[in-house]
Amino acid sequence: MGRTADVRVEHLTKRYGDVVAMADVSLTIPSGEFVAVVGASGCGKSTLLRILAGFERATEGVVEVGGVPVTGPGPDRGVVFQDYGLFPWLSVRENVAYGPARKKLPKAQVREVADRFIAAVGLTRFADRYPGQLSGGMQQRVAIARVLANDPSLLLMDEPFGALDALTRGDLQTELRRIHIETRTTVVFVTHSIEESVYLADRVVVMTGGASHGVPGHISRVVTVDLADRDVTSPAFNAVKREIAELVHTVPAAV
Template identity: 65%
Template structure:
């Protein structure tokens, strides 16, 4: 912790270790939305979660974020139980959620100010985080003047400014056109190289998952299939930092994941 101009300012948090232990969630009816999910995410690791609609991807993310409580099992962050939302977990949604009456700098500074940091210091920190996501020249622009990809970068910077030890992303690029989405994937890779944090990303795109993650979690099932959503496979992505989406190695991993995503749930299949 450092103190500037009478305000206490949090420094960068170390990347967190996330432990998902036998996690399950029951809403209504006879079938769990998700059950038996178990996963260990190492500090600084990026994990992508893929699967058909209704398999429990977003449920898993909401439980890790603390927005909902599990019916069974638990989530641990650095060995401590997650019992609700907290500043150690930052969440980026598909909806940018920016305040249209605030500039880029002011949008990023909003959460910093809520932590008791003075306006001048908060705006200074916000400008630094705008640089981190490549928006240094646009700190005084308003959201309506930005493209969709730029607005999402503001949303990411606003979360990173709070120094979470785990960054949770729920379809953050889903609303973008194909070209902008590809550019933002590269931007996310660059941001991750500059900012050390643990990442859990939910996406419907298998190629995006392989491009961005160290491991890909494949979920299956869900109420529509009559069995709980569960982890079917965890696929390592051993491709290094430079990933060519057209390479045979990349395509082989994507096809392996696609096979698991699109293969119907087997009779008697249970959570891993």
């Protein structure tokens, strides 16, 4: 545990045919930082994440993780989506062990790694269960444990808690925050929830635009969350939320 990478995105543009989905996006993330990306639907959040994951190529621009240009997916980058993407025919332990097992580590070590991350997400009692026997929140915990077991230097999350009820979502936010403080893995976390972004992130990247606005998606502002604690009921927390909400709801002028 403990690998962590910086991220460098410079003048990134992504076109789909004639459609410019995203234009001139530049963002530098020091290693260990937790960055949230918020913005209205279609502004390019998922596109940015998929390009960092290596699932898609940038049309133009520089994309580097840990100083290495991204040319495709790699085990250094762990990706968590809204749907858990678990193997239903494997137990919790087997799902989490999947990556370490592929590294051909000794069996005992694979199990030790799997059990450590299963414990980290509070699922020790459920290690022998199958995904179909677990709630959505528990399945997403497994998905997070599975990604962490690969020891990624960058964690990419696209609305990972979007399908969960509010209470479960709150629990997972608390847990993710704790895991990040412990591991210091760099995180890029896409969310629709401004509150979630302020609770979790060191900085919040606000994106606007998108095809439906007639302006390519782009970064409108990066807000540093300068809060000592993350008490969601505090006036300081709400002031940051309000600032970001205003930015999100400012519709860019069409060109």
